[in-house]
Amino acid sequence: MSATLTAAPPPATRLEHALEIRGLFKEYTAGKPVLKGIDLAVAAEGITAIIGPSGTGKSTLLRCINRLVEPTRGEIRLRGTELTGLRGRDLRLARRRIGMVFQEYNLVERLTVMENVLSGRLGYVPFWRAWLRKYPEADIQRAFMLLDAVGLPEHATRRADALSGGQRQRVGIARALMQRPEILLADEPTSSLDPRTAVEVLELLAKLTAAENVPVIINIHNVDLAKRYARRIVGMAGGSVIFDGPPEALQTHHLQAIYGGEDWL
Amino acid sequence: MSATHPSPEAARRVAFAPNWPMRLALLAIVAYAIWASSRLGLSWDRLGHGLGEGGRLLARMVPPNFERWGLLLEGMLESLQIAVLASAIGIAISLPLGVLAARNLSPWWISGPVRAVIAVCRSLHYVIVAILFVKAIGFGALAGTAALVVASVGFIAKLFAEAIEEISMKQVEAIRATGAGVMKVLAYAVLPQVASRFIGFCLYQLDSNLRNSTLVGIVGAGGIGGTLFAAFKRFDYDFVAAILLSIIALIFLAEIISGRVRAALR
Numbered sequence: 107m108s109a110t111l112t113a114a115p116p117p118a119t120r121l122e123h124a125l126e127i128r129g130l131f132k133e134y135t136a137g138k139p140v141l142k143g144i145d146l147a148v149a150a151e152g153i154t155a156i157i158g159p160s161g162t163g164k165s166t167l168l169r170c171i172n173r174l175v176e177p178t179r180g181e182i183r184l185r186g187t188e189l190t191g192l193r194g195r196d197l198r199l200a201r202r203r204i205g206m207v208f209q210e211y212n213l214v215e216r217l218t219v220m221e222n223v224l225s226g227r228l229g230y231v232p233f234w235r236a237w238l239r240k241y242p243e244a245d246i247q248r249a250f251m252l253l254d255a256v257g258l259p260e261h262a263t264r265r266a267d268a269l270s271g272g273q274r275q276r277v278g279i280a281r282a283l284m285q286r287p288e289i290l291l292a293d294e295p296t297s298s299l300d301p302r303t304a305v306e307v308l309e310l311l312a313k314l315t316a317a318e319n320v321p322v323i324i325n326i327h328n329v330d331l332a333k334r335y336a337r338r339i340v341g342m343a344g345g346s347v348i349f350d351g352p353p354e355a356l357q358t359h360h361l362q363a364i365y366g367g368e369d370w371l
Numbered sequence: 372m373s374a375t376h377p378s379p380e381a382a383r384r385v386a387f388a389p390n391w392p393m394r395l396a397l398l399a400i401v402a403y404a405i406w407a408s409s410r411l412g413l414s415w416d417r418l419g420h421g422l423g424e425g426g427r428l429l430a431r432m433v434p435p436n437f438e439r440w441g442l443l444l445e446g447m448l449e450s451l452q453i454a455v456l457a458s459a460i461g462i463a464i465s466l467p468l469g470v471l472a473a474r475n476l477s478p479w480w481i482s483g484p485v486r487a488v489i490a491v492c493r494s495l496h497y498v499i500v501a502i503l504f505v506k507a508i509g510f511g512a513l514a515g516t517a518a519l520v521v522a523s524v525g526f527i528a529k530l531f532a533e534a535i536e537e538i539s540m541k542q543v544e545a546i547r548a549t550g551a552g553v554m555k556v557l558a559y560a561v562l563p564q565v566a567s568r569f570i571g572f573c574l575y576q577l578d579s580n581l582r583n584s585t586l587v588g589i590v591g592a593g594g595i596g597g598t599l600f601a602a603f604k605r606f607d608y609d610f611v612a613a614i615l616l617s618i619i620a621l622i623f624l625a626e627i628i629s630g631r632v633r634a635a636l637r
Contacts, residue, residue: 172548174544195552200550214542214546215542215563225549227549228551228555233555233558236555285549
């Protein structure tokens with residue numbers, strides 16, 4: 107499917123862009139692209155939700171941005187910095203500007219909650235400070251502030267593997283915000299959580315990123331949650347963007363085009 | 372027909388296929404064992420004769436003779452020093468080697484050669500390595516220590532690498548995404564996942580080095596082994612018994628201590 111079913115010009119394009127993606131291709135095996143020329147500009151604020159069936163390249167798209175996955179070709183610009191082709195120190199300096207929240211939280215299980223939150227500063231502090239846990243006082247203050255904000259004020263010294271799923275994702279959000287990121291990528295952040303916890307975590311993510319003016323790109327399976335929290339929905343299918351517009355514009359026929367079939371609706 | 376009643380065909384179906392290769396292999400092993408023991412002259416007569424000789428040796432070992440305790444203590448302490456030093460140096464070398472050999476963290480052109488080095492360290496028995504070192508750098512504790520360092524590297528560097536290959540890469544990915552470099556990823560994402568297993572391996576290697584350090588002396592590489600070998604050659608079987616009892620006591624002590632440490636880490 108190649109035609110973009112754009113319902114209305116996304117309001118986001120009028121604002122300054124935090125992230126611009128142009129002509130992004132990714133092939134894990136040569137000749138079989140997972141991403142087929144993605145063009146996407148993300149505004150400097152608000153939540154952009156990417157929806158689409160499993161295996162359509164949503165995770166690959168997010169991972170190309172912070173280069174956990176190497177794009178095959180295309181451009182990705184973070185506030186003017188070209189991210190593709192960065193290596194070594196330059197890549198690390200770019201990564202620390204991009205926060206990421208993962209589906210399975212990806213906390214370091216055997217470290218404490220505080221160590222996990224402070225690991226968000228690893229791109230900023232020298233190795234010896236990280237090794238000896240001698241973080242700058244300002245970082246520690248911010249870590250406690252974020253733990254309060256995500257509702258885990260008493261858990262700083264507990265090990266991450268002692269927490270529940272919802273608590274872990276809260277720590278994951280605190281770790282990402284600890285980076286003071288210019289953009290936050292969230293890859294299915296609520297898919298491993300029960301429905302009520304999912305809403306609570308998403309609510310928290312929306313509130314904190316709005317308070318800190320961090321734009322968010324979120325991959326999400328739950329279309330209702332996407333419509334509720336995002337100001338813009340991007341629908342992907344078969345490695346291409348086939349819908350891009352505000353939540354109100356997302357109609358049944360768009361969903362049929364994105365997910366295929368109609369019996370499930 | 373209701374689904375819960377087996378049909379006549381179902382009764383004839385086989386739930387477990389006969390494993391003919393396994394049956395044939397077992398048969399072959401038994402046949403080979405019988406043939407090999409007849410070739411080696413292992414008969415009940417030979418066994419009875421051997422047991423009689425063994426009884427005479429045991430009789431001469433009792434009571435153990437601790438009169439030369441000074442010599443015994445000196446040898447035991449040297450063995451202990453060899454074991455502790457070899458373990459410490461071996462662990463220090465194995466840590467970086469283990470990381471470099473782990474195929475999930477190192478590119479193949481690094482992990483391949485490093486794995487080869489570790490395999491070479493493993494391939495020769497430590498007594499052979501000890502003989503080589505005695506010939507190369509002379510009699511004494513240095514040769515024994517060097518031999519056990521090689522053995523330790525061959526063993527724990529491989530275990531380190533395998534432990535690192537089993538870690539969750541999701542945690543590594545998350546730490547990488549914060550902009551952390553190699554050393555910070557090792558300190559925050561890899562080490563926390565493997566630290567307790569590493570300590571277990573190190574304790575195990577210390578145990579094993581204690582045992583091995585009592586033997587390298589036999590080839591002249593220092594420690595209680597030399598004293599033991601000399602006592603055997605002079606037919607001082609009561610002193611031999613004293614040495615063996617001391618070794619057993621040392622190993623037991625080491626096992627108890629390392630068991631306690633391991634339990635505390637869990």
